Amino acid sequence: MDLQYSPEQLQLRESVERFVREEYDFAHRRRLVASDPGHDEACWQKYADFGWLAIPFSEDDGGIGGGAADVALVMEGVGRGLLLEPYLANVVLAGGVLAALGSAEQKAQWLAPMMTGQTKLALAHAEAGGRYERAHCDTRLQHDGQGLVLSGGKVLVHGGGVADAFVVIARSSGAVGDEQGLSAVVVPAKAPGVAIKAYATHDGTRAADVTFDRVALPASALLGQEGGAFDAIDRVLDRGIAALAAEAVGAMGALVDTTLDYLKTRKQFGRPIGTNQALQHRMVDMHIALDEARSMALYGALMIDEADAPTRRKALSATKIEIDRTARLVGQEAVQLHGAMGVTEELNVGHYFKRLTLIGLSLGDSNWHLRRHAAN
CATH class of the missing domain: 2.40.110.10 (Butyryl-CoA Dehydrogenase, subunit A, domain 2)
Known part of the structure; x- marks a missing residue:
């Protein structure tokens, strides 16, 4: 199995990273949180212009024909930038049910304008x-x-x-x-x-x-x-888990980078606190957890098209269980290593931690997925 990204996927990842880096800094997000409707409509239109809203839909439906791995690349950028626009709600969940069950006329009425940013679902x-x-x-x-x-x-x-x-x-x-x-x-x-x-x-x-x-x-x-909609709903919600896993990886990656920079620059007694071996060990634990999460997110994306429903459910539950564990570890360590600053509104660390916490409670918590994993 070739796990290398294609040139097109690498280009997609770069476009998402560049957008987050150049147009969606933390100060911009804080302003949006306090605004109505709580996100940037201009940014949403850019998602459509970039083709992100059309990624998972077939070319016959007017989409790009991408797969779960392509959606994961966008969602990882969503997590790294803490983007507020409802990408998961529109593209993965509502759009997924429409694509699975809708007729050609229904897709033309609802799915097509969603892909161009004209309609939100x-x-x-x-x-x-x-x-x-x-x-x-x-x-x-x-x-x-x-x-x-x-x-x-x-x-x-x-x-x-x-x-x-x-x-x-x-x-x-x-x-x-x-x-x-x-x-x-x-x-x-x-x-x-x-x-x-x-x-x-x-x-x-x-x-x-x-x-x-x-x-x-x-x-x-x-x-x-x-x-007769249950099977389609079940698969779409599993696609949502794969997308959330990728988003969590993006948020965890940002926390690891931010925490490492802080340990290198924060000084006590005339030297960076990162020279403390105990803190180095904790930083290594965060890196390991991030790599484990990235592997499980990729596993979930690869298993979403599994034809056998029990096998797919088991795989996506395993993905969610591991994502919840690693997100909790990385989030808690990042907050603690930043000290009291880690929970202030002015620092992005606490905001990443809040988002990871909500991801852990979305589409089934660890206890629910442990039961589903055991039952399949």
Whole structure:
């Protein structure tokens, strides 16, 4: 197996790194966190101009035809720059469900304008009390004459506050935890009966709780076969894990570099604190953890297209478990080695630590993935 990046992938990585380096410094991010909508619309349009929003979609759908490794290169840059724009929500999650289940007409209506930056999408999947279980769904989709009616509520919809439309997972039949009976529909954000409560999360990114009060939808809003959406949803959420793993690697890499520079320049008793052997050992532990995380992120990206679902689930759970462990180690060491400065708002170290903490709680925490790993 050739694990070398192609010239095109190297060019993609360089374009992301250059954008972060030249146009998205930490001061810019801090201003955006306090702004409305909490990210830079001009930067989002640049994502589209660079082709990043079209990477994982087929050429037949108007995309570039890249794979999980290409998305990972972008997400690693997202992590290194702590970018606030909802790339994961649009491209990987909502766009992934549309690409998997949508018809040519639905893709032309929703996916194509997302790739050009004209439309923002968000996946409305999680519900209160679900505890990461992917089949947990009590939002109901019912027939009403020639159309459909959607009722229920979703929580922690990433990018939901600025979404033009939601890809909503709803139950057409069965009990709350059944895998069969789940459907996906596209719901315009301004449709009558849709209520959105947006908020900032602990790490500065934005999410929303969304309720649907008997929202009337045309039959054409249904994506794919009614009641048969679970397998596509399951794979898309695993793609989300692979993307989060790459983002975590980018954030960890930035923390390792920042901490090493600090140890080289911070002086006590007339010499850099990095000359202390105990601190050198801790720095080595951080480097080792980063390399372990990078290997597991690559493993997750390579396994996302595995045809056998249990094998794929096991691999992506292993990836998430290891990413959570290494992110916690690198984040905690970076904060401690910076001393009290590590948790100040003015220093980026604490912000990276917050983002890594939220990644650890996204799409299943370590305990949930340990159970899934054992079950597959």
